[in-house]
Amino acid sequence: MGFADIWGVDAGSVPAAGLAAFRTDLAQAGYTVDGLEHLLRDEATGVDAGAALRRGSRVPAMRLLHDDRTPAALLARLFLLGDTLDERELDAALPRSGRAAASALGIVEPVAGGMRAAIDVRPYAFTDAVGEGAWWVASDLGELQLGDALPERHVLGVGGASATLAGQVLQQPVGSALDLGTGSGIQALHLGRLARHVVATDLSARALAFARFTLALNEVGNVELRAGSLFEPVAGERFDRIVSNPPFVITPRADGVPAYEYRDGGMTGDGIVEAVVRGAAAHLEPGGTAQLLGNWETIGGRPGLERVRGWAEDAGLEYWIVERELQDPAEYAETWIRDGGTKAGTAAFEDLEAAWLDDFAARGVTAIGFGYVLLRRPSGIHGTTGIHRLARAEAVHTSGNEALAAHFGAVLAAAERIAGLSDAELASLHLRVAPDVTEERHHLPGHDEPSSILLRQGGGFGRVVDAGTALAAFVGAADGELPAGVIADAIAELTGVDAAALRAELAPQLRELVFAGMLLVP
Incomplete structure (x- = not known):
């Protein structure tokens, strides 16, 4: 039996x-992550074989580990290298589980000269609100x-997008999550570290087989897997976090x-993102959040x-949408054709790029954005009158920190704190x-007064604000000791x-x- 047969959601007992x-x-x-970092660094030659692997080259690691x-x-x-091990080597690698168990688990398979990995298994380390994991x-x-x-x-493992999303999900504990x-x-x-119960869905049976294996391998027991498209497996259910x-x-x-399953949702254009944004409203508890x-x-x-x-507003959701990057159609096509493994400069690459550009041109697409979407279902606390609503869509094309969970949480709390306040308050x-x-x-040569004053943020999105003299003076004096109005009045007196x-x-x-x-905000 293949791996998906052994570990599929509808398979027998684990x-x-x-x-x-x-x-x-x-x-x-x-x-482990630390163990591999040490293993793959060749102190004698100074070569970092782990970095070479991340660049797509096996040669330094093969030489080092031979x-x-x-x-x-x-x-x-x-x-990591897809190498074939003989029976003696495999027994040494897996002294407790052994060849037979590894085969029964679908981890390895026989080939000429020995056994090779049937799947990729690799360590992953992180830090969240719970601690290191x-x-x-x-x-x-x-x-x-x-x-x-x-x-x-x-079926993709831990990629850049999945790590980015994991690093920005709000960290407050919740009862249920999707x-x-x-x-x-x-x-x-x-x-599963932040919610009592998690439902995880996917249309791909093979993806669910990998998820089931990973959950079992790590002894995670509070995640329920369900097969189906989008929100179909959770019809009628609501969650605190999606x-x-x-x-x-x-x-x-x-x-x-x-049409790679791990990246293509089978819909035209950005239809999959629209479906998730619009569909989230019916599956969020009041005050619940969704992030994607x-x-x-x-277009046009x-x-x-x-x-x-517009999708979020039509669904009646509060929103914070951040566009981190904007590409023209050719750049976008080239990025994802390379991602699939087709080499640039080949006839196959050029045929695929032509297909992408034909599609964009036919639908009037002139640019493609990438970014983050945070949605919240209004509750009695947040209100729906407008002044309390979270409603922001912005382009932030700066080189900020991608681990944004703490930033998102702090900003949302601060925004909630001041949303209902008048200017006097x-x-x-x-x-x-x-x-x-x-x-x-910045000063022009020979001028005492600055031509511009920039405020730079070291964390968060790495924002840069072009501040006037008054705002810069306020920020310079804002040490928490005096009320904002008192600082403003002092600046007014000094500047006349x-x-x-x-x-x-x-x-x-x-x-x-x-x-x-x-x-x-205090």
């Missing part, structure tokens, strides 16, 4: 025999191990264009950000400049302007700096 021993083999060998017979090195050869995550073998382009049914389109189960594992890394890559619906990654298209001159805003707050904010002044007018000028700017996380 083949527990050997799984605990395999887990122990991985742990005892030091097959004569190493330690269990960690053998496991790295087996899973580590798992082993199973997925399909990648291009490096296969030596070829990915098959369309490929991982929509779980893939190999990364988000479900993270949600997280989704949907297959958002926009792929032409044309013959000869691979997505691509969106600028209407910016993608405005289109996503805002003036009574003892605001304090965040410790990661710095000031940068009307105090009431300056307060009115500063109020919206201060609200923006609070939302940016650059001013902190």
Whole structure:
């Protein structure tokens, strides 16, 4: 039987025999993130073989591990390099579970000359609100191990997008959570640390098989797997938190264009992101939040950000939509064709790019955005009158920190704190400049007065605010000791302007700096 047959959601009982021993083999060998980092660094030559692997090159690691017979090195050869191990080597790599159990679990398969990995199993480490954590995550073998382009049914492991999303999910504990389109189960594992019960869904039976194996390998028992498309498996149910890394890559619906399951949702354009945004409303508890990654298209001159805003507003949801990147159609097509393993400059690459550009042109698409969507179902606390609503759609094309969970949580709490305050009430707050904010002044040669004053954020989104003299003076004095109104009046007196007018000028700017996380609210 194949791996999906053994571990599919509808398969029989989990083949527990050997799984605990395999887990122990991985742990005892030091097959961990830290262990591999040490193993793959060649101190004698200074070569970092781990970095080379991340660049797609096996050669340094193969040279380094060739004569190493330690269990960690053998496991790295087996899973990371796609190497074939003979019986003696496999027994040394898995001294407790052994060849028979590894075969029964679907982990290895026979080939000429020995056994090779049937799947990818690799360590993953992280830090969240609960503390430090580590798992082993199973997925399909990648291009490096296969030596070829990915098959369309490929199940991805921990990729850049999944790590980005995991790093920005709100960290407050909740009762129930939904991982929509779980893939190999990364988000479900993270949600399981913060929610009492998690439901994880996916249309791909193969993806669910990997998720089931990964959950069992890491002894996670509060995640329920369900098969089905989008919200169909949870019809009529609501959750405190929804997280989704949907297959958002926009792929032409044309013959000869691979439709990779891990990244293509089978819909035209950005339809999969629209479906998730619109569908979330019916499955969130009042006050519940949804977070997802997505691509969106600028069509017929209407910016993608405005289109996503419209989906959220139509669904009656509060929203914070952040566009982190904007690509033209050719750049977007080239990025994802390379991602599938097709080499640039070949006839196959050019045919695929032509198909992508034909599709975009036919539908009037002139740009594609990538970013983050945070949605919240209004509750009695947040209200629906407008002043209390979270309603922001913005392009933030800066090189900020991708681990945004703490930033999102702090900003939302601060925004909630000041949302219902009048300008007079805002003036009574003892605001304090965040410790990661710095000031940068630019002067024209021979001029004493600065031509521009920039406030730079070290964390969060790495925002840069072009501040006027008054705002810069306020931020410089905002140490939490004095109310905002008193600081504003002092600046007005020093600069000889009307105090009431300056307060009115500063109020919206201060609200923006609070939302940016650059001013902190007591």
